[in-house]
Amino acid sequence: MKIAVDAMGGDYAPKVIIEGVEQARDEYSDLEFILFGKQDAIKEYLTNNTRIEIVHTDEKIQSDEDPVRAVKRKPNASMILAAQAVKDNKADALFSMGSTGALLAAGLFIIGRIKGIERPGLMPTFPAVKNVDEFVMLDVGANAENRPNQLYQFGLMGTVYSRDVLKIKNPRVALLNNGTEPNKGDDLHKAAYKILEDSDLNFVGNVEANTLLQGVADVVVTDGFTGNATLKAMEGTMRTVFSLLKHTILDGGVKTKLGGLMLKSDLGKMRDKFDTDKYGNATLIGLNAPIVKSHGAANAKAVFYAMTDIRAMLMNQTIKQVIDYFENHPVKD
Amino acid sequence: MKIAVDAMGGDYAPKVIIEGVEQARDEYSDLEFILFGKQDAIKEYLTNNTRIEIVHTDEKIQSDEDPVRAVKRKPNASMILAAQAVKDNKADALFSMGSTGALLAAGLFIIGRIKGIERPGLMPTFPAVKNVDEFVMLDVGANAENRPNQLYQFGLMGTVYSRDVLKIKNPRVALLNNGTEPNKGDDLHKAAYKILEDSDLNFVGNVEANTLLQGVADVVVTDGFTGNATLKAMEGTMRTVFSLLKHTILDGGVKTKLGGLMLKSDLGKMRDKFDTDKYGNATLIGLNAPIVKSHGAANAKAVFYAMTDIRAMLMNQTIKQVIDYFENHPVKD
Numbered sequence A, B: 001m002k003i004a005v006d007a008m009g010g011d012y013a014p015k016v017i018i019e020g021v022e023q024a025r026d027e028y029s030d031l032e033f034i035l036f037g038k039q040d041a042i043k044e045y046l047t048n049n050t051r052i053e054i055v056h057t058d059e060k061i062q063s064d065e066d067p068v069r070a071v072k073r074k075p076n077a078s079m080i081l082a083a084q085a086v087k088d089n090k091a092d093a094l095f096s097m098g099s100t101g102a103l104l105a106a107g108l109f110i111i112g113r114i115k116g117i118e119r120p121g122l123m124p125t126f127p128a129v130k131n132v133d134e135f136v137m138l139d140v141g142a143n144a145e146n147r148p149n150q151l152y153q154f155g156l157m158g159t160v161y162s163r164d165v166l167k168i169k170n171p172r173v174a175l176l177n178n179g180t181e182p183n184k185g186d187d188l189h190k191a192a193y194k195i196l197e198d199s200d201l202n203f204v205g206n207v208e209a210n211t212l213l214q215g216v217a218d219v220v221v222t223d224g225f226t227g228n229a230t231l232k233a234m235e236g237t238m239r240t241v242f243s244l245l246k247h248t249i250l251d252g253g254v255k256t257k258l259g260g261l262m263l264k265s266d267l268g269k270m271r272d273k274f275d276t277d278k279y280g281n282a283t284l285i286g287l288n289a290p291i292v293k294s295h296g297a298a299n300a301k302a303v304f305y306a307m308t309d310i311r312a313m314l315m316n317q318t319i320k321q322v323i324d325y326f327e328n329h330p331v332k333d
Helices: A015-027 A041-047 A067-075 A078-086 A099-110 A150-164 A186-196 A207-213 A223-248 A256-274 A300-315 A318-328 B015-027 B041-047 B067-073 B078-087 B102-110 B148-165 B185-200 B209-214 B224-250 B253-271 B300-315 B319-329
Strands: A001-005 A030-039 A052-056 A092-098 A119-127 A133-140 A173-176 A202-206 A217-222 A280-284 A292-293 B004-007 B032-037 B054-055 B093-096 B121-127 B132-139 B173-176 B205-207 B219-221 B282-285 B291-293
Touching: A001 A015, A001 A078, A015 A030, A015 A041, A015 A052, A015 A300, A030 A041, A030 A078, A041 A052, A078 A092, A078 A099, A092 A300, A099 A133, A099 A280, A119 A150, A119 A223, A133 A150, A133 A223, A150 A173, A150 A186, A150 A217, A150 A300, A150 A318, A173 A186, A173 A223, A173 A292, A186 A202, A202 A207, A207 A223, A207 B224, A223 A256, A223 B185, A223 B209, A223 B224, A223 B253, A256 B224, A256 B253, A280 B219, A292 A300, A292 B219, A300 A318, B004 B015, B004 B078, B015 B032, B015 B041, B015 B054, B015 B300, B032 B041, B032 B078, B041 B054, B067 B102, B078 B093, B078 B102, B078 B209, B093 B102, B093 B300, B102 B282, B102 B291, B121 B148, B121 B224, B132 B148, B132 B224, B148 B173, B148 B185, B148 B219, B148 B282, B148 B300, B148 B319, B173 B224, B185 B205, B205 B209, B209 B224, B224 B253, B282 B319, B291 B300, B300 B319
Parallel strands: A001 A030, A001 A092, A030 A052, A092 A292, A133 A217, A173 A202, A173 A217, B004 B032, B004 B093, B032 B054, B093 B291, B132 B219, B173 B205, B173 B219
Antiparallel strands: A119 A133, A119 A280, A280 A292, B121 B132, B121 B282, B282 B291
């Protein structure tokens, strides 16, 4: 199992990428890597090149470039060469910390969409505090707009992923909506509800965004616009509350500081539940290979987790299952 | 200034409503109230009827009834009689803890939409941790779908409210979108951006849901579907984190419990920042009178805050300003 790695994406490239890749290489003896990027910069951080190949390139896609234009005009950018390696069967999966838009464009134009899938979805894993440990939600922003059938396809892809990577036997699929009753929502969500209800998926109905962290579903299906706002609202609220908590303790008097010290280890454990290294990654699903991205500001641990998820997808042939499903269930026009 | 109060809505009616109304009556000598509901039940809790009139009715709208049908078939329901009193100029504003859907229907069918306003918006006030203390966001669920011009109208109404009630001089209006760049979003949000940009409002561009609590805007404009998901995501995340924090302390060892005890007052102050009594209310704006609702499970303090906001709107003639604006700026067809 060989992973093509864009070594130049994100804020701390290539350092955190190399560190994360080496951690994954040391942990999983069945993984190999090709790193695309500046050879000198990579070698500065690489401690040991076992199962790690380097393909040199000077070019990279900047985070503020127009994604589609960048992908077309920079054939030698590290992300593009990595995508090309997957396309050419020199690697089985793609990892990048670069811009989501560029990665989506590279996925669509180079690696290609799974036949039958209308739109890929961006799918992070979230922690839950009840019922289950984790759930996935898609799409959280690969699309600005979706049609009803695309939401059903998200449910299907999320189901396969959830089974293979999160090890959930019969994943419960729910539709993110503005109420739990079946007739809720705008036209898009009403129509998506009907398709999901009539499908073979384990559809459990509508869920509202305030119950997501309670583990009400294993796969939460949403259009890219709403999913993006929901993800960001959860992220922002969590960051704000934890930051307030920290400042309450640091800016408090002696008693407060002492109390904070006594709680430190427990608060750390609580914070770990929402570990942003683990939950800052997202899979771009619907393309002909596993594509995983870490947040641009993520660290080596996040990269390690991304490699762990890619490995699970490769071992279970997650993408192949989706490809096979749509070969056997051609979409009616 | 007289407020028509549906005394029978919500989970703890009429108790918390009477308590909240009496607190507001005692605090504000310029407020009068008409309570609509079961006289016996009301009298059981009412300690003093100064500036409080009771209009008896046995009927009430249940929270699980179809809103439109309920409003049409129960002319003597407490909420409907209260709305009718506003319509008949016997009261200046409407308060209820009943279902949002029914209140919206009562507002539309009885009190009526402001001429020129296409759709009313549900607008809660949120706490911010930076830049400003509070901001408003609308619509968070009065509508399942909106058109671009409706988002502009939300911005206008939010501006007037923010000026009058939150005392912000030149409210910054922002569009909730899936990125900050001007060209972001689906067709709806791209079109709304253009209208807002060309308007007289103090439009500051797009904002993303992860920055809302940082006080990036005073009036956040959003379609009802996205706004609903964003509001609920923020609520659910906050509740989850605070609940985890509580359980971390309560379920911890002696050291943890002692630490929690030492932090108790500071954590309480932090929690107050997100006081759900204060921030569980929402104004239904776009109708011919102030209409404010408290969450069905809210307490007397929430009712008191709702009365405080209604009073500010009445003193500043907030609704009249919106009515006048649209009389002088007729909508082009």
